[in-house]
Amino acid sequence: MTFTFFSMFFGAGNLIFPPFVGAQAGSRTPLAAVGFIVSAVGLPILGVVAVSLAGGFERLANRVSPRFSSLLGLAIILTIGPCFAIPRTATTSFEMAVVPFAGATPRWLLQLAYSLVFFAAAFLLSQHPEKLSKTLGRFMGPLLLALIAVLFVACVAGHSGGFARPMGDYASGQVSRGFLDGYQTMDLLAALYFGIVISANIRSQGIDDESQVRRETALAGVGTGVLLIVVYGILAYMGAASGSITGIDPSKDTGATVLTNLTSALFGPFGTAFMGLVFVIACLNVCTGLISTCGTYFTNRFPVVAGRRMPYRIWSAVFAAFSFLVSNAGLSMIIKVSVPVLSALYPIAIVLVALALTHNMFARRFPRTYFWTVLLVGVVAALGCVSSLADVFGGALPLLDSALGMLPLHDAQLGWVAPAAVGVVVGMADSVLRGRARR
Incomplete structure (x- = not known):
């Protein structure tokens, strides 16, 4: 279950934000990484535990009011699903894996073709959410970790210099700045609902006792937290190493730029292709998990629409198709609109989790x-x-x-x-x- 949970959490944002923190914090990266990990790992895992202890998100949110539970649940699902997060998995992986090798081919055409293949694959993988551990946990999760490990070893072997001085927002107060930037992964919102799919996996193994299901879900969350801490620490180190090799401009560069600079310096064009492969795998993992979560939620909440039965397969197809359309609006627009919405939902989720605990x-x-x-x-x-x-x-x-x-x-x-x-x-x-x- 731990690898399944990790694969569902770890996507494009999780890959690009820690290196960006390291590139800016430089020699003060350990302090910045602590702040980042507290909010990017601690809060989501506490969310998993809180929901498990409450017996599910709805029971937790109902403590405010049933109407609030419905509205917040719908808002979170649409936000981490087809409106923002799912389309972003396709656009981010496209930027990393395809754009560097696009040549003279029209970008809009490449993006259209790539996103079509990407969402078709995610839709097929999401058709059996109770068996996600076989596709994500046993294969894609470990493969992603192996790819990151290879890059880390090459970084340690190839980096012999020191680290740059802190810059930008990280010139001072590295712990607090890292804590705030940890919000950008937005994994706390996802944590409130990923328990749906994890619980289905646990029940498929013959565990029917609800208290045991909750306990196993919480344990899977803790195991995921340990993995995330290790991986975030590695990525932050790689960001600091990259920043000492090639400087960045925090006002316009991103974590993707940091990783591309590093892989290009270590491996040349092969490094760029390698990093693109990592992004495609990570984004496909998260996209599959999000489609599964959204499909399961809407199947349970809206089994009939306008007199027509809406099974899981139809809902998952609707989300995949809608996300395909949104993704072709471009990564920049998706991020610009999503940040204010996500920033509004996050404080509500934090206080709800704190009260539950x-x-x-x-x-x-x-x-x-x-x-x-x-x-x-x-x-x-x-x-x-x-x-x-x-x-x-x-x-x-x-x-x-x-x-x-x-x-x-x-x-x-x-x-x-x-x-x-x-x-x-x-x-x-x-x-x-x-x-x-x-x-």
Whole structure:
């Protein structure tokens, strides 16, 4: 189960963000990597554990309200699915594996052909989600790890110099900056729903006891966390080594640039092709897992649409086809629009997981803390999303920006923390008053 979980989590973003952190942090990479790992690994694994302890995402979200559970579930599924994350797997792997060798062939035509083949393969692999461990866990996951290991060994053997000085956002406060950049993997949102597929795999092995299913799911999450920590550490080191060989411009370069610089320096054109293969495998793994998760969710939630039965095969085909269309809009546009939306959902997911982990010790005694904390954080997150989207499309909302700027920790992108604290206090008071009223 661990390799299956790892393969579903580890995609394009997981490959490019740690090297980018290392390239900017340079000699201070260990500190930056610690911050990155805490948010990019710790939060998602805590999410897996929280959902397992609660007995599923719906039971957890229902502690706020049934309507909230439905809306948040749908928003997360569409976000980590056909609207943003699934199309991005095709566009990112295309940029790494095909564009460097495109030559004079029209790029739009190559992207159309590549994405068609890519989503056809992902659709076929996703038709048996309960058997994903046979395709992802036993083959693709280990193969991806082997490819990364080969690149790491070559990097260690070929890098004899020191490391560059920290630069850009990492010139100071490397731990906190790494923590914030760990959000960009957005794996916490995926963690809330990947448990659906993992649970199906566990049940297919003859385990029917729900408590044991939850325990096995949590163990798979912990094992995945260990693997991710090792791989992120390796990738951050490679980024630091790459930065010492070829400098980057953080304002326009990405982690893909960092890895391409490294592989080109070590292997030449073969290195570029090698890195492209790594990206294709990683992206196909995640795409397959996301289609499976989205298909399973919609099959359970909407088994009949407009009087017509909608089995899993139809839903997965719909998501694959829609993602194919979106992917051809281009990677740049997908990322620009997705970042504000994802940044709005992440704080809500964080506070929900935090309350779930403290449920027996605290939140059970004050159940209204779920409602008030999520409400206040959600309002601030939604307003921040509106502000960011206006900026993406060339607009401006100065009054809203000024109001959000008054929140403590806003400059550190943690403006939701103070509303969360207020929500806890108000929720406690509300719970006590309601308890007294019942007496």
